[in-house]
Each structure stands twice: as C-alpha cells, then as structure tokens.
Amino acid sequence: MTAAVYTARKRLKAIMLTKEFGGQPMWTMDIENYMGYQFISGPELMEKFDEQVRQFPIEIKYEEVTSLAHNADGTFSVISDGGEYQAQAVIIASGKRPRCLEVPGEAEFTGRGVSYCATCDGPLFADKNVAIIGGGNSALQAAIEVSGVAAKVYLISLTDYTAEPIVIEKLKELAQPVIEFIGYTTTEVKGAQAVETLIIINNETKEQTELAVQGVFVEIGLLPNSEFCKGILTFNKYREVVTDCRTRTHIPGLFAAGDVTNGPDKQIVIAAGDGAKAAMVAYEYLLHKRGDR
Numbered sequence: 001m002t003a004a005v006y007t008a009r010k011r012l013k014a015i016m017l018t019k020e021f022g023g024q025p026m027w028t029m030d031i032e033n034y035m036g037y038q039f040i041s042g043p044e045l046m047e048k049f050d051e052q053v054r055q056f057p058i059e060i061k062y063e064e065v066t067s068l069a070h071n072a073d074g075t076f077s078v079i080s081d082g083g084e085y086q087a088q089a090v091i092i093a094s095g096k097r098p099r100c101l102e103v104p105g106e107a108e109f110t111g112r113g114v115s116y117c118a119t120c121d122g123p124l125f126a127d128k129n130v131a132i133i134g135g136g137n138s139a140l141q142a143a144i145e146v147s148g149v150a151a152k153v154y155l156i157s158l159t160d161y162t163a164e165p166i167v168i169e170k171l172k173e174l175a176q177p178v179i180e181f182i183g184y185t186t187t188e189v190k191g192a193q194a195v196e197t198l199i200i201i202n203n204e205t206k207e208q209t210e211l212a213v214q215g216v217f218v219e220i221g222l223l224p225n226s227e228f229c230k231g232i233l234t235f236n237k238y239r240e241v242v243t244d245c246r247t248r249t250h251i252p253g254l255f256a257a258g259d260v261t262n263g264p265d266k267q268i269v270i271a272a273g274d275g276a277k278a279a280m281v282a283y284e285y286l287l288h289k290r291g292d293r
C-alpha cells in the first residue's frame with residue numbers, strides 16, 4: 001500500500017494486485033511500535049493505510065498472482081487468477097504466511113479447531129481449552145490474547161522461548177497463568193467432528209501427554225509468499241527474495257519490499273519504508289529507461 005501511494009504521487013500508472021486486504025497486521029490487536037500511533041490494532045492501522053491509498057487514483061484488484069515472467073524486451077508479464085498484466089516495472093511485496101506443523105490431523109481439523117490466527121479466531125474459544133504451539137513473539141502474544149477468553153491455555157514450545165524479553169515478561173504477569181510445556185514436540189491433533197485432543201511428547205524423556213483441547217493455534221513462524229517468482233529470481237535459504245539495500249533484485253525493473261525479502265528485520269514500519277523506497281527506485285529506473293529510448 002505504501003509503494004502504491006508513492007507510485008501514484010510520482011504519477012506512474014500503477015495497479016495493485018492483492019489476494020487479501022491488509023496482510024499480516026490483520027492478525028494482531030496490539031501494535032505498539034508503528035510511529036505516530038502509540039497503540040493501535042492491526043486492522044485499524046490497515047484501515048488508515050487503505051484510506052490513504054484511496055486518496056489516489058490507484059487501481060486495486062483482489063487477485064492472486066500465480067506467476068511472473070521477464071520478457072525478452074525487458075518488460076514483465078504478471079499472471080493472476082483474474083487476468084494478465086504487462087508492466088515496465090514490478091514491485092513484489094507479497095509478505096509471508098503461517099508455517100504449518102505438518103502433523104497428522106492438522107489439515108483435517110483446520111477450520112474445525114485448528115487455526116493460524118489467534119486474534120481472528122481466539123474469541124470463538126471462549127471458556128474452552130486451547131493449546132498454542134510455538135515459542136516466539138507470535139505464540140506468546142497469542143497466549144496472552146487468548147488467556148483473556150479461554151478457560152485453560154496450554155503453551156507448547158519445542159525449545160526455550162525465542163520471544164522478546166518484554167513479551168515473556170507480559171506472559172509471566174498474566175492474571176490467569178498459562179500452562180507451559182517447554183521442550184515438547186507436537187505430534188498429532190485428534191478428534192471426531194472437531195478437535196478433541198492434542199498429543200505432545202517430551203523431547204528428553206519421550207513421555208507422551210494427551211491434552212484435552214477444543215482449539216489449537218499454530219504459531220510456529222512464517223513462510224515467504226515467493227512461489228510465483230520461482231525460476232526467475234534468486235532466493236536465500238529461507239526462500240526469501242534477495243535484494244540490495246535499494247530493494248533491487250538482480251533483474252532490472254524488478255523490485256521487492258517487506259517481509260518477502262531477505263531483509264533481516266520484519267516489521268510494519270520497515271516493510272512500509274521498503275515499499276516507499278521500491279517505488280522511488282522504480283520511478284528512477286523508468287525515467288532512465290525512457291531516457292535511453
């Protein structure tokens with residue numbers, strides 16, 4: 001959205017293709033580090049972004065990009081589930097999506113107790129028992145949020161917590177403490193019509209525990225949405241798009257911004273900054289290209 005605003009301000013003819021509105025900020029109620037807002041929920045912040053986008057004549061299409069081609073004349077073809085678009089320059093800002101556990105029962109019970117978004121689905125588990133899987137910021141944040149509504153919250157982490165100290169402190173200060181299983185592997189989600197139990201195994205003793213839960217929140221990290229540019233771009237070992245410090249990929253005219261890139265820090269302010277940078281560098285690229293003709 002930031003890249004779109006910057007391209008519009010440069011009077012470029014831009015189209016924004018997006019699968020869903022808002023991206024990852026839609027999954028959190030608690031943003032305390034986006035400058036200008038001391039505290040704001042993710043969906044509210046994205047509404048503010050959207051209001052700003054709509055001040056400009058930016059064409060927005062809700063479509064999923066499925067492939068990207070670099071043509072012999074240096075232009076790009078962007079293919080989506082809604083059509084095909086030709087562009088002189090492309091900015092990839094497709095972010096990340098939740099990683100799956102890949103254990104038996106997970107796929108079967110997704111939407112029937114298994115969820116990847118505690119903020120969105122937490123209220124559905126009022127007075128029920130839930131398990132949160134993970135030990136990073138997202139998992140602990142999810143445990144903190146859900147502890148306000150659920151009857152019991154189990155937090156299952158494969159290793160010691162990797163969350164920031166301030167988030168760990170918040171978890172320890174909860175009025176209704178969560179039940180922690182640190183050093184446990186989740187091996188199966190079980191149930192009939194919906195989730196009924198979760199099987200975990202102690203990494204050292206190999207002792208198995210079956211927890212009675214109705215909800216399982218998987219918060220074990222994110223994967224980059226980079227599949228559609230496989231084959232034309234260089235990825236790092238995490239499948240992130242490799243860019244230089246000016247958001248340029250190795251292909252002239254193709255830029256990448258935000259969480260989908262190899263930039264080490266994943267934050268809204270950084271993604272937005274990258275988006276602004278990518279639009280300005282794309283503008284510079286297009287000016288030079290026009291000058292060359």
Ligand SMILES: Cc1cc2nc3c(=O)[nH]c(=O)nc-3n(C[C@H](O)[C@H](O)[C@H](O)COP(=O)(O)OP(=O)(O)OC[C@H]3O[C@@H](n4cnc5c(N)ncnc54)[C@H](O)[C@@H]3O)c2cc1C
Pocket residue numbers: 017018019020021022023024025027028030031032033034063064065066093094095096097138225228257258259260266267268269271
């Ligand atoms: C639970 C949680 C809490 C967080 N809390 C904070 C916080 O407090 N402060 C902070 O600064 N950061 C926070 N973050 C991180 C922050 O949300 C990300 O760094 C930021 O959203 C990255 O922005 P992005 O635009 O690069 O990607 P995303 O937000 O992931 O957006 C990518 C967009 O691209 C779309 N897309 C993906 N693939 C395609 C495709 N093939 N075709 C079309 N569209 C596609 C998606 O639908 C989405 O709209 C949090 C993240 C999570 C998960």
